[in-house]
């Protein structure tokens with residue numbers, strides 16, 4: 001039992017990276033995704049295609065590849081590479097934010113398509129400018145439809161954070177793996193699993209609460 | 217005074233001519249009913265007036281200001297200012313489902329016209345009273361019947377104090393027993409000399425409440441005149457047939 005407690009304590013040290021990466025990614029990729037969604041659905045054809053290509057690229061290649069690219073590859077870019085040196089955690093954050101923004105862009109776009117055009121028209125005849133209409137009328141309705149897929153995506157994100165163990169960031173799984181190797185005992189994996197389960201459980205509860213709030 | 221003046225309005229969708237040289241005007245305090253077969257361009261015409269559709273050609277003049285001049289439009293901000301004098305009521309109500317009846321009413325005054333929430337709320341209570349829905353002020357849209365939704369939609373638009381109200385088949389998605397309560401509100405507005413353009417299939421309303429009736433067919437105004445004349449003594453064959461096919 002004391003062995004389990006000792007494992008848990010050592011993993012708590014790694015949880016700051018797991019939770020930190022999760023929090024930073026979610027906090028930044030959602031607003032970026034929302035902006036991308038408006039650009040993607042906007043009138044400017046060129047910008048819209050650029051975002052389309054971006055989404056295709058980020059969703060069509062492995063996150064692990066993107067992680068390696070930003071952590072190890074960036075510095076080898078000609079000319080600009082030398083200015084793009086980042087710490088490992090920073091580069092992990094960049095890779096995750098850029099990747100997840102693409103997914104959130106598509107989720108929000110689905111939400112936007114689900115809002116009846118009559119809502120835009122009603123806002124317009126009441127005198128709302130495009131932005132006022134988006135902020136007061138359209139986005140709240142988009143969020144309602146987007147919440148279930150956002151919830152799914154966040155749970156995926158919690159689990160995806162384990163990928164950064166591949167670039168040597170000492171998050172939960174990193175500790176678990178070294179403990180298993182060191183002690184020749186599988187318990188550490190089970191403790192790590194419990195950590196992830198606890199996190200995803202808390203998230204599920206949070207999103208359930210939000211979905212209730214948005215059940216107009 | 218002319219509130220709306222339309223000259224040679226033209227509009228096509230992907231090569232299909234929907235409006236061909238439509239010209240008419242609406243005077244202050246007048247109620248104009250627009251009737252005609254479905255697909256004749258009534259909605260498109262109405263939507264052009266409030267800039268939900270863009271005309272390809274012709275003039276649209278709202279209270280003396282050009283919304284469109286020879287099919288050319290001013291910048292968005294300017295056209296928004298010109299159209300702010302009008303309001304529109306839709307067939308599908310288009311209430312904002314995520315906010316209460318009260319908020320549906322006060323959002324535009326507060327966020328667009330910068331009215332103080334306290335004063336907007338006071339007015340909202342009064343306006344709701346005039347449409348007979350005082351008890352629904354804190355209801356959510358989904359809790360309302362169709363007729364109540366449409367009355368809230370009218371109240372919401374009245375909150376912006378429009379000079380002209382446009383209606384696009386306001387009772388067409390209502391059960392027959394619910395149309396009466398909406399028509400009553402509209403008749404009341406008409407009596408108070410609100411300037412109204414009403415696209416409708418309610419011939420009873422067109423006959424009793426309208427000052428003038430416009431019959432549209434194939435993107436043109438086929439006939440226009442006083443309700444008595446249109447309904448009892450139509451000149452055009454198509455109007456005759458249409459009137460004949462409708463039981464009033």
Ligand SMILES: Nc1ncnc2c1ncn2[C@@H]1O[C@H](COP(=O)(O)OP(=O)(O)O)[C@@H](O)[C@H]1O
Pocket residue numbers: 229230234252253254255256257258259260261
């Ligand atoms: N957004 C649109 N795109 C393509 N065709 C349209 C559009 N809106 C209307 N139309 C066509 O224009 C014609 C007139 O439509 P509408 O103005 O809605 O007639 P009404 O309101 O008299 O029934 C119809 O043939 C309709 O199919």
Ligand SMILES: [Mg+2]
Pocket residue numbers: 258259260385
């Ligand atoms: Mg129509």
